Amino acid sequence: MNRASIGIEVFTSSTCSRCQKAARMVEQLLTEPGFENITWHEVDVVAEIDHAVALGVLATPSIAIGGVLVLTALPSRQQLRGVVRHYLDSEGPNHAQCHDR
Amino acid sequence: MRNVTIGEVARQLAMSVDTLRYYEKIGLLPKVSRTESGIRRYSEKDISRLKFIKRAQQMNFTLAEISDLMTMRAAPQYARTEIRQLTTNKLREVELRLTELNTLRRELVLLVNLCTASDDSCPIIDRIEEGE
Numbered sequence: 537m538n539r540a541s542i543g544i545e546v547f548t549s550s551t552c553s554r555c556q557k558a559a560r561m562v563e564q565l566l567t568e569p570g571f572e573n574i575t576w577h578e579v580d581v582v583a584e585i586d587h588a589v590a591l592g593v594l595a596t597p598s599i600a601i602g603g604v605l606v607l608t609a610l611p612s613r614q615q616l617r618g619v620v621r622h623y624l625d626s627e628g629p630n631h632a633q634c635h636d637r
Numbered sequence: 638m639r640n641v642t643i644g645e646v647a648r649q650l651a652m653s654v655d656t657l658r659y660y661e662k663i664g665l666l667p668k669v670s671r672t673e674s675g676i677r678r679y680s681e682k683d684i685s686r687l688k689f690i691k692r693a694q695q696m697n698f699t700l701a702e703i704s705d706l707m708t709m710r711a712a713p714q715y716a717r718t719e720i721r722q723l724t725t726n727k728l729r730e731v732e733l734r735l736t737e738l739n740t741l742r743r744e745l746v747l748l749v750n751l752c753t754a755s756d757d758s759c760p761i762i763d764r765i766e767e768g769e
Contacts, residue, residue: 581747582751589747595751596754
């Protein structure tokens, strides 16, 4: 996957029991109407620790949108939807990309 | 507050008595007051200066640089241009170091949190092994 096209990043680790739940939740949300234009990407914090630390990730799961850390724990579906909706309203779906690194 | 002996200062600041005597000898520390029998008695101000010297040394400043910084510390309004410049440069070094330390702190917090959440493997060990 092209990093430049990533909109949402889900920061996970192999030892975190809630991480896959967070990833599936994001994946599922992006199939809903209005969210289809956003892409997502899973980031292993141990493999990409410099990037994770640069964004301020201190625990997993964490979620960043457009290169900004927005959730630092497993959110509820409603919470996740609200944060992504807020991002879309403020930036627009064409801006749902993180900075290339 | 009462003045203290060289032994107490050495213990308090984890410095040797020889180092304390040396700093006084080279003028890094102004002459310490003595009792009638010649025993050094360090004042609060002396201890404050020594703490500053120690912190500056931990930042790898040379004794000559520290001496200049001490001049600035004693009378900042009268410091010469080059000492002001040195102090400004050192301030930048300290700020850069702080940024690096803060990044390191965040990385360590993340690793400790990952380890705490882990039942069977520790990402800290995994990362160390990756680096080998």
